[in-house]
Amino acid sequence: xxxPSPLLxxxxxxxxFFTRRxxxxxxxxxxxxxxxxxxxxxxxxxxxxxxxTCLSLVRLVPEPAGRIVGGRVLFEGDxxxxxxxxxxxxxxxxxxxxxxxxPMTSLNPSxxxxxxxxxxxxxxxxxxGASLRERVLQxxxxxRIAAAETRLxxxxxxxxxxxxQRVSSAIALSxxxxxxxxxxPTTSLDVTIQAQYLELLKEVQAAxxxxxxxxxxxxxxxxxxADRVAVMYAGKIVEMGSTLQVFDHPGHxxxxxxxxxxxxxxxxxxxxxxxxxxxxxxxxxxxxxxxAPRCPERQAICEQVAPxxxxxxxxxxxxCWAASPVAT
Amino acid sequence: xxxxxxxxxKYFPVTGGFTVNKWIKALDGVSVQVAExxxxxxxxxxxxxxxxLARLxxxxxxxxxxxxxxxxxxxxxxxxxDLMRYRRSxxxxxxxxxxxxxxxxxxxxxxxxxxxxxxGLGGAATRxxxxxxxQMVGLPRESTALYPHxxxxxxxxxxxxxxxxxxxxxxIFLDEPVSALDVSIRAQILNLLKHLQATLGLAYVMxxxxxxxxxxxATRLAVMYAGKLVETGAxDAVYTRPLHPYTEALLSAALPLHPSARRQRIxxxxxxxxxxxxxxxxxxxxxCPRVMPQCRSEEPEWKEVEPGRFTACHLx
Numbered sequence: 001x002x003x004p005s006p007l008l009x010x011x012x013x014x015x016x017f018f019t020r021r022x023x024x025x026x027x028x029x030x031x032x033x034x035x036x037x038x039x040x041x042x043x044x045x046x047x048x049x050x051x052x053t054c055l056s057l058v059r060l061v062p063e064p065a066g067r068i069v070g071g072r073v074l075f076e077g078d079x080x081x082x083x084x085x086x087x088x089x090x091x092x093x094x095x096x097x098x099x100x101x102x103p104m105t106s107l108n109p110s111x112x113x114x115x116x117x118x119x120x121x122x123x124x125x126x127x128x129g130a131s132l133r134e135r136v137l138q139x140x141x142x143x144r145i146a147a148a149e150t151r152l153x154x155x156x157x158x159x160x161x162x163x164x165q166r167v168s169s170a171i172a173l174s175x176x177x178x179x180x181x182x183x184x185p186t187t188s189l190d191v192t193i194q195a196q197y198l199e200l201l202k203e204v205q206a207a208x209x210x211x212x213x214x215x216x217x218x219x220x221x222x223x224x225x226a227d228r229v230a231v232m233y234a235g236k237i238v239e240m241g242s243t244l245q246v247f248d249h250p251g252h253x254x255x256x257x258x259x260x261x262x263x264x265x266x267x268x269x270x271x272x273x274x275x276x277x278x279x280x281x282x283x284x285x286x287x288x289x290x291x292a293p294r295c296p297e298r299q300a301i302c303e304q305v306a307p308x309x310x311x312x313x314x315x316x317x318x319x320c321w322a323a324s325p326v327a328t
Numbered sequence: 329x330x331x332x333x334x335x336x337x338k339y340f341p342v343t344g345g346f347t348v349n350k351w352i353k354a355l356d357g358v359s360v361q362v363a364e365x366x367x368x369x370x371x372x373x374x375x376x377x378x379x380x381l382a383r384l385x386x387x388x389x390x391x392x393x394x395x396x397x398x399x400x401x402x403x404x405x406x407x408x409x410d411l412m413r414y415r416r417s418x419x420x421x422x423x424x425x426x427x428x429x430x431x432x433x434x435x436x437x438x439x440x441x442x443x444x445x446x447x448g449l450g451g452a453a454t455r456x457x458x459x460x461x462x463q464m465v466g467l468p469r470e471s472t473a474l475y476p477h478x479x480x481x482x483x484x485x486x487x488x489x490x491x492x493x494x495x496x497x498x499x500i501f502l503d504e505p506v507s508a509l510d511v512s513i514r515a516q517i518l519n520l521l522k523h524l525q526a527t528l529g530l531a532y533v534m535x536x537x538x539x540x541x542x543x544x545x546a547t548r549l550a551v552m553y554a555g556k557l558v559e560t561g562a563x564d565a566v567y568t569r570p571l572h573p574y575t576e577a578l579l580s581a582a583l584p585l586h587p588s589a590r591r592q593r594i595x596x597x598x599x600x601x602x603x604x605x606x607x608x609x610x611x612x613x614x615x616c617p618r619v620m621p622q623c624r625s626e627e628p629e630w631k632e633v634e635p636g637r638f639t640a641c642h643l644x
Binding site for chain 1: 373374403480481483485494510511512513514515516518519522537538539540541542543544564565567577578579580581584585586587589593595596597599600
């Protein structure tokens with residue numbers, strides 16, 4: 001059986017910010033593919049380029065400071081980077097939807113929930129009146145907003161944090177998108193509410209067959225929800241593979257170090273192995289591997305030449321001079 | 329030395345025009361103690377009262393009722409000297425090192441600020457002490473002349489720790505000490521805190537919603553829900569065998585660190601109750617998977633179920 005063609009192909013995407021301090025390479029040659037129904041986690045620390053990657057996919061990079069300077073984003077075969085603004089507006093919200101970190105800022109505090117959900121449905125599905133209302137209610141019910149009819153007239157501040165995030169997910173999923181980009185969707189939520197939300201997202205995703213790009217810095221969320229992981233550092237994907245592959249045989253020293261320095265609620269650790277140093281300044285990157293100054297396995301070549309991307313096992317790559325295929 | 333809270337309660341008034349007609353019950357009858365050189369982890373979700381408890385301990389708020397004892401003496405009866413001694417012995421490190429350090433002060437002045445001026449510490453001695461604590465937290469002695477904005481988040485948190493340490497305290501309250509930091513920096517700060525505790529014999533009270541970080545540092549754990557303690561006990565015992573259904577659900581909601589450990593989680597329905605109008609009986613009963621009829625009306629008593637393990641639940 002031939003492999004189905006991927007929903008999204010990102011090829012050598014580059015987004016730079018042009019500032020007085022110089023050029024900040026926020027996203028520097030990112031490539032990945034995503035199939036329908038799949039969940040890809042983008043993990044990394046702040047400033048690693050995960051959010052800018054997502055904004056680039058939907059062409060919402062803050063201009064004029066930021067610009068997509070190269071690469072291709074093929075969504076169902078069409079290059080999104082070649083579309084006009086008007087064409088992009090028809091893609092955003094309809095085919096690609098986003099959920100952001102803080103629902104208190106992504107929802108408009110002065111409009112009712114009903115208005116905000118129906119705005120998207122009205123624009124993209126061109127529905128009016130009773131059928132519009134029906135679709136809005138259906139979207140809210142799918143995300144388990146209790147008593148949806150009466151809550152249509154409520155404002156965001158009348159909802160709790162977890163419910164607000166469900167409302168903004170209802171908006172995102174109301175037009176049955178093919179791709180959902182969730183940028184740190186649970187960072188502002190409490191642990192038990194986070195568990196509720198992630199479980200619900202999984203359910204809705206399975207039912208609707210939507211592909212998800214899940215941006216997070218939390219390896220627990222990756223372990224629990226992602227099919228595949230891309231680890232980002234300083235604007236580059238340094239390692240990518242299935243979740244099990246990356247957790248079982250991390251191929252990049254950065255991934256290995258991260259997995260060793262995490263605290264785990266299920267395990268008492270005597271000592272955490274820390275990563276020394278700070279994440280690099282993106283405007284002044286070293287010529288070689290960006291992780292080299294902090295890397296415990298650094299060699300002479302690492303500081304001079306950017307590392308190759310090595311296939312460590314089927315579907316699992318790492319960008320490191322020391323990476324080698326896993327013996328199986 | 330020992331810090332002890334006895335039935336601490338804090339209600340905040342909600343004013344409607346000129347009259348107070350409602351109270352937010354932020355903390356309701358909490359009794360807990362901290363002994364020297366131990367780490368008490370306080371975990372719970374937002375609104376559970378963790379931060380209010382810390383603010384009471386730091387004397388930043390007065391309790392509505394209940395008392396706070398330091399070496400057996402109630403803080404409410406403190407004279408000037410007692411208060412000085414208390415403030416020297418009890419220090420704090422806050423969550424966000426971007427807002428807890430004054431951006432217009434140099435590191436030297438920030439760190440030296442808690443040092444009392446009158447007991448003979450002149451310029452040189454103060455500078456020496458500041459340099460020493462900076463070194464202890466892993467910053468170069470020369471950083472004294474710099475301003476906070478010249479440091480990264482992790483380094484700023486080190487400055488905040490240095491400020492807490494400078495007066496040789498016995499107790500340090502850590503309010504979400506690593507939540508605002510990047511993953512790769514968290515381990516550095518947690519290891520530093522652990523190392524300082526071992527070398528200086530400090531007691532920590534660590535307030536956190538990060539169950540992993542709490543497990544790493546804490547020796548004893550207190551779980552809070554809706555302004556009340558639901559369970560306390562030795563940290564490992566609570567993690568491996570929680571008594572209260574809320575503790576069980578909270579721990580099960582913490583995500584495992586390996587994909588093969590994906591398991592059936594206890595997903596709680598509903599939300600944390602409104603602190604203005606907490607439910608009758610046990611405050612957890614509307615969300616409790618093991619609720620019984622008496623939970624709806626009778627408030628469970630706080631009792632020692634096993635040696636060293638306290639909980640408030642009708643199951644025991």
